[in-house]
Amino acid sequence: MSDNQGAMVDLRRGPWTLEEDSLLVHYIALHGEGRWNLLARSSGLKRTGKSCRLRWLNYLKPDVKRGNLSPEEQFLILELHSRWGNRWSRIAQHLPGRTDNEIKNYWRTRVQKQARQMKIDSNSSLFADAVRCFWMPRLLEKMQASSYSSSTSSTTTVTNNSNTSCSSYSMVNGCLPLSCGSSNNEKKNHEVVVVNQSGSELMFNNSLTSSGMMNEMPSSNSSLMDDDELGPLLMENSLMENDESWAMDEFWHARNVHEWGGGM
DNA sequence: AATGCGAGCAACCGCGTTTGA
DNA sequence: TTCAAACGCGGTTGCTCGCAT
Numbered sequence: 001m002s003d004n005q006g007a008m009v010d011l012r013r014g015p016w017t018l019e020e021d022s023l024l025v026h027y028i029a030l031h032g033e034g035r036w037n038l039l040a041r042s043s044g045l046k047r048t049g050k051s052c053r054l055r056w057l058n059y060l061k062p063d064v065k066r067g068n069l070s071p072e073e074q075f076l077i078l079e080l081h082s083r084w085g086n087r088w089s090r091i092a093q094h095l096p097g098r099t100d101n102e103i104k105n106y107w108r109t110r111v112q113k114q115a116r117q118m119k120i121d122s123n124s125s126l127f128a129d130a131v132r133c134f135w136m137p138r139l140l141e142k143m144q145a146s147s148y149s150s151s152t153s154s155t156t157t158v159t160n161n162s163n164t165s166c167s168s169y170s171m172v173n174g175c176l177p178l179s180c181g182s183s184n185n186e187k188k189n190h191e192v193v194v195v196n197q198s199g200s201e202l203m204f205n206n207s208l209t210s211s212g213m214m215n216e217m218p219s220s221n222s223s224l225m226d227d228d229e230l231g232p233l234l235m236e237n238s239l240m241e242n243d244e245s246w247a248m249d250e251f252w253h254a255r256n257v258h259e260w261g262g263g264m
Numbered sequence: 265a266a267t268g269c270g271a272g273c274a275a276c277c278g279c280g281t282t283t284g285a
Numbered sequence: 286t287t288c289a290a291a292c293g294c295g296g297t298t299g300c301t302c303g304c305a306t
Contacts, residue, residue: 015274015300037291049291054275089294101274104295109272 012046016055020045024052025060058099065097069106071142077103078111078131078139 012020027043033056036049045052058064069077073095080091086107088100095103111131115122118130 013276035291048276050277050293051275053292058274086295100294105273108296113271 010046011048013051016059020047021055021060024056028056028060054101058101063097064099069098069102071139071146073098074106075136075139075143077106078136081107081111082128082131 023043023045024039027039027045031039031042036053038049039045040047040049040052043052047055076095077091080094084090086104088104088107092098092100092103112122114130114135115127118127120127120130
């Protein structure tokens with residue numbers, strides 16, 4: 001049977017001890033990663049191979065990054081989740097040093113919390129629009145603010161490539177210049193570019209999702225940022241504030257935008 | 265000081281997929 | 286081609302800690 005390591009006697013469960021961590025790290029230093037069941041049997045650890053793998057990947061691996069998610073990382077998570085849904089591993093591939101588990105926890109504890117407070121389904125298009133209209137713009141503002149405040153040694157900048165007259169992210173109809181709302185004659189080719197120190201750009205355009213369009217965008221025009229084009233963001237600023245809560249009046253504004261196309 | 269509660273996070277579990285004999 | 290073992294992913298659970306009462 002697969003994953004039936006539980007048939008072995010005397011398996012430990014629960015939190016890992018320092019001794020167990022040390023055993024695992026030393027074993028991997030000698031033999032490398034992989035073959036987790038063999039590792040579990042040979043290392044002296046009374047753990048399943050699965051448990052060893054998880055502990056290594058989520059905690060002990062040297063390049064695992066600890067600490068709060070930066071605004072850039074949060075922005076990326078929101079953006080990529082809007083496109084891929086709960087594909088945590090896939091999303092994690094684009095956040096160096098972050099694990100799928102961490103991203104999943106972030107989504108459940110922070111993002112879904114907002115949905116609960118707003119009493120709407122976190123999978124609904126309404127909530128997706130609320131994310132687009134209120135959360136992501138605030139993250140962009142944080143990203144801008146942090147890049148301005150450290151302009152001489154900035155590692156991340158955010159620019160607005162909008163070719164409309166909208167010159168800032170302070171939102172028309174309360175929206176990030178993506179596709180929030182749906183006024184038909186509103187120009188919709190705003191772009192947001194996140195540039196890292198090495199010059200690679202992450203470009204988001206406004207055609208990604210809105211008003212229930214997510215998950216059905218054709219790949220040909222769904223984004224300017226394809227999988228392989230997603231360069232790693234540098235995330236050196238760990239600015240993290242706890243002002244993620246949205247005022248309810250803003251939410252109701254979002255709902256109006258959603259239901260009435262922003263016409264007000 | 266004791267207790268209750270909720271948030272955050274580490275770890276576990278079930279299941280689908282991949283691999284290799 | 287088949288089948289068992291291993292792997293990886295996403296959902297869920299449960300523990301710990303901080304805060305409010």
